Amino acid sequence: MTSATLRHTVWILRGNPVTAVAAAGAFILCVLAVIGPWIVPFDPIASDVANALKPPSATYWAGTDQLGRDVFSRLIVAARLDLAIAASAVSLSFVLGAVVGALCGYTGGRLDRYVGRFVDVLMAFPLFVLAMAMVAALGNRVENIVIATAIINLPFYIRFARAEVNVRRNAGWVEAARACGDSHVSVVLRFLLPNVLPAMAVQVSLNLGWAILNAAGLSFIGLGVSAPTPEWGIMVAEGARFISTGKWWLVAFPGLALMLTVLCFNLLGDGLRDILDPRMRT
Amino acid sequence: MTMAEGEPLLAIEDLHVTFSTRRGLVEAVRGVSFSVAAGETLGVVGESGSGKSVTAFAVTRLLDASGRISGGRIRFGGEDITKASSKQLQRLHGAAISMIFQNPRGALNPIRTVGQQIADAIMAHEPISAGEGRARALDLLKAVLIRDPDKRLDAYPHELSGGMCQRVMIAMAIACAPKLLIADEPTTGLDVTTQKTVMDLLARITAERGMAMILITHDLGLASRYCQRVCVMEQGQVVEEAQPLSLFSAPQHAYTRRLVAASPTATSTIADLAPDAGDGASRHCERSEAIQGTSSEPVWIASSAAPPRNDEERRAKPMPGTPLLLEVQNLVKRYDRGVVAVNDVSFSIKAGESLGLVGESGCGKSTISRLVCRLIDASEGEILFDGQAIGTLPARDFHRSPLRKDIQIVFQDPTDSLNPRFNAFDCIAHPLRRLLSMKDGAALTARVSECAERAGLPSELLERFPHQLSGGQKARVGIARAIACRPRLLILDEPTAALDVSVQAVILQLLDRLRREDDLALLFVSHDLNVVRMMCERTVVMQNGAIVEQGESLALFAAPQTDYARTLLEAVLHLGGPTAR
């Protein structure tokens, strides 16, 4: 079974080079996040005013910032923090959302209608504003960025799990499982969730990108992470002051890092859908 | 358009249609030839995947982007349609050839009124004003015998029933007086009584207006009743063409013979459906199904033990004095907002007896099957199984009841009834693990193989996942799962509704054999009266959640006592020539 899955994965990746590239990119990002601080050429924090605002060169691949810090080193080191914030926020909302959503979707009835309605309404709310206000209320700290990002992601997961469970609730195989002696709880845990999880995994991957953008946006406006910690959002914010004078690398490289990261996870999400769907298996 | 003397209206010559799919090119139509004379009604009959609909869409050049005509000619009124430009085609569509589709509700634009849509159809070919268009639309609605045509003119499709939508579709199709009407499964999905009125309307309109019609259907009965000539298609080819009477009384081609045999008639028995079941017939059907299904290699299936031909033995009723197995008393099921799905229903089934439950869609028969299976709770009433009241234990907790294994169910859609993440083995083993607490091991494997074999599922298919099995094979997995715990009552909720007739025939035979081998009692829920008549000793007829008539099947079908049962029976189509024109 596992070797079949592996072989299937390889087969899919071979037929789908975009996903393969995205998967490789995501893998490299994760590796960088772990080993980044040990491999970078310069200390990401130490300032060197003599070399301030140098454009990209053979020494400074992505140039230096106003304090002479190497932008490239800071970019690599920042990967850990950015990924960690997004990953913890998404896992929080994934677990909570899957449970609440599956429960509502399966039981149906009044609770489901109210929760569904509330979630719909919440989703249409300017969520970034909500996150901003939450960070303001809870305090300007990294863990609060995580909580705020998790909360604004929650409606998506609840809605998604709810819809996925709900369409399967009256499927023949669910009723058949009950006729075969499974309780409601067991039907949800052993039958519905395994069928819903692949689709949710896709959602996680797509959502990870969104979470990264949100967290970076929050730190861009000065919430959460504070200087001199290397973080992509802050790096863009610091570089913004110099854009009118043509110091493009301070904005372009962190921006590119954000973009490529999000792109990787989005493309990977699309690819995952194919891999996890047994209907594609031949 | 000039037409040579004596030339048919439409002549298809050696038509080939190819689809490009992920697995490469697939030839769906392989050298089809037939013709239709002006004013004639031709039936094209075949099972799913036979290429009948593709042929129709090729004639109108409305194939999907992935399909194209790869050979042959389609001559309409002397011109070759396959070479027509899109401008020419647009002029032909609606004005010379028009189509009626399956699923009438989907075929209408949901956000445009019926009147506007009919007017659109007229104005596509005639330069008339909107006011005239509206007046013409009203006339057409009257012509298709819609009740309150003035009101319907401003109605949206979702406000009309399926039958009414199909009438609107017919009105649009005949709006510009085309010479040829192609009806693609026009009544599939409609209730039997609606089916009959819609077909009668089509027959009348084509006769009155001198239109030719190609009726594409999977239903031999429908074709035999309404067509002057019938083509039988199999795997992209026409295998036989004849007049209905001779086709059905003396079919020439082996496939036609099987198809005719598999179609239930007013007098046929289970054994008649596939006389040579166990060898060629069932093998062949399932193999051809496997080809168009997702299975990569042909699957050969041999069902064991042909059923005995002795009619007496088949019809053997339970001995007098056989105890009641199931007793349903004054069952009521209410849903939110006051919808009453089941209203005061009582019936009983003796041990080993087979009871049919028939009615049109929405009559509450599926709700009853779930109530009896204890998947949902009744609002009122008692369900006694073997003398015990099983309704007292809520459906939520019924999985703990020792009687859970005695009541099992087979669902309508074989695809929908199998967990996509379980292979066939796990599907069948599931009830054994849960209800008989069997652990993985030789005993379980043996038991699963035995069940699979009894259901006619070869053991090499046990490793496959549902999407790798054909419809018939999935139905067999569902049956194997249901009989795994040796239940005493088996509920069959439209077990063959999603299957082709030839597959239906072997599945019905299988169910009948299993029933006699295990002395199973059956609750057979179906909309198909012919099938119920063959499968069940007694029949219950339902309408709007209540029982209108029940009794011995033979007597009930021979002489129904109530108007509703009579209407239902009259709407059933049987093989035999065009009788009702």
Place this chain on the structure above:
Amino acid sequence: MSHLSTTAKRAGWRFASSLPALFGVLVFTFLLMRVLPGDPAVFFASGPSAGKEEIEMIRKQMGLDKPVPEQLLRYLGDIGSGNLGRSLTTGQPVLADLKSRLPASLELTFTALLIALLTAIPLGVAAALRQGSGIDHLVRFICALGVCVPTFVSGLLLIYAFYYLLGIAPDPTGRVDIFTSPPPLVTGFLLIDFAVAGDWEGWGAAASQLVLPAFTMALFVVAPLARITRAAMLASLGSDFVRTARSLGLPPAKVVVTYALRNALLPVLTIAGIVFSTMLGANVLVEKVFSWPGVASYALDALLASDYAPVQGFVLLMASIFVVVNLTVDVLYGIADPRVSVE
């Protein structure tokens, strides 16, 4: 007409069902005011230098010595009467500040939405009509890329390209350059006010300031809009009713516009509502990048200065706008889709 009344009923029901969320936001902002780091009374006093007595007096005045439910009631009462407190940074009542700055934000958001819709819908339709062609690949590429670029990065890069490199855009600060005198106040929307005043030079100045921020924001939402347009258009082009229209020989333009596009616009409308509220959020980022004097940058400055009354006012304002937007979408949807009464 019964259809209009069902639409009204539906809109009313949707309005009613968004009230709990609105109430939730109210309670949330109330909590925001109470769980702030530190003592609210300190913030509402004239400043950190305020004396003990003054703080005590404000505490009494604000009712902070009363039990929480009573405070909540008072708070709701205050909001009902339009009393949103006073901003520390500007020294003005929050309501007045918001009123004077809201038109700038709305002008930006509406312009961006217009640009986004005018770009996304034709692109999506073209991609769907020529599925698999070059334009389709281009649109899908834009969609994949568009959701990946953060607004603040694309905004800054646009400034770099059009202001620094090409020099065709004006200094990216504010709504008009310092040499242009603002028009007499009519609506607060500069483009309209300049037009009313007949000052076309001023209009041009305002427009040229608006172009970059509006495009930045539009870029951000073109991707989801084009994606949904393409998907909806593909679905309706492949639908049975379009096949019916073709089988009846309707002219191709009529098939595409009346049958396919009109149906495809329904999901686009729903997404447009969500996109609009996303844009309200993105306003925070865009206004910061372009020093745009809107409500979002006002709230952001206040937030960073630990001045919480404007933040609270901003969140409430966003919540009300969001209710209005939802209602508008519902009414439009009700008009466009006769099936809503089924629900």
